[in-house]
Amino acid sequence: MTGVHPNGAAPTPTAPGLLVERDGPVLVLTIDRPRRRNAVDLATARLISAALDELDSDPELRVGVLTGSSGFFSAGMDLAAYSATGERPVDERRGGFGIVGRPPEKPIVAAVEGPALGGGFEIALACDLVVAGEGATFGLPEVKRGLVAAGGGVLRLPRLVPRNLANEAVLTGRPLTAARCAELGLVSRVVADGGALAAARELAAEIAGNAPLAVRASKAVMTESALWPHDELFTRQEPLLATVRTSEDAKEGARAFVEKRAPRWTGR
Secondary structure, three states: OOOEOOOOOOOEEEEOEEEEEEEOOEEEEEEEOHHHOOOEOHHHHHHHHHHHHHHHHOOOOOEEEEEEOOOOOEOOEOHHHHHHHOOOOEEOOOEEOOOOOOOOOOOEEEEEOOEEEOHHHHHHHOOOEEEEEOOOEEEOHHHHHOOOOOOOHHHHHHHHOOHHHHHHHHHHOOOEEHHHHHHHOOOOEEEOOOOHHHHHHHHHHHHHOOOHHHHHHHHHHHHHHHHOOHHHHHHHHHHHHHHHHOOHHHHHHHHHHHHOOOOOOOOO
């Protein structure tokens, strides 16, 4: 599906709408529809979904980065396509925008420049970490248009910030600055404008340097435990962690610590 590129090489267009680059263990996806402010149509949603399938299934890939081209993250749904044909960017398996219904099992970092409004914010909320340029803005303006943020906005935001603050953001539709999102814990790092992708790559590479089974299981527990009864938390996490505990990587991590060297992970 993707080409392998040396450092500095341009990504390969998977098809109009998405650029995909393999950078060692990191898969970088760039929504590339600048004339639509990187709004996502159905074809692009399916491409994003297929790229996330590749991320999850390829043992050589450990982390994803999702960004937009030309200084924009994403305007969300392609309203022109919707108004012309009623088409909605909902992938059959991963849901809206090819990600919000079923994000990847491996970590993914959003690199946000410019506006991430409506569905663009929902795409970022579906990612595990967000790096933003100083001038980035985030918001769910759907109520201003007679709509509801149905792509995960009204579901995820109240779970990530205090409910009254989520209520204010959703019910007013007012945008939030990158700095405010960092204060609320929605953004991991704020960097100079134009530097979000480079910072996201650095963060992804740091994650990719850790044991892949442990990273994947850690994400699974953090994600799934939100729905577990409190008195079953430790019982429920055990099946997800048992394989990691008995893995070759767990033994290698201990050996590397004792021998004072970098571990050599195999993902087994």
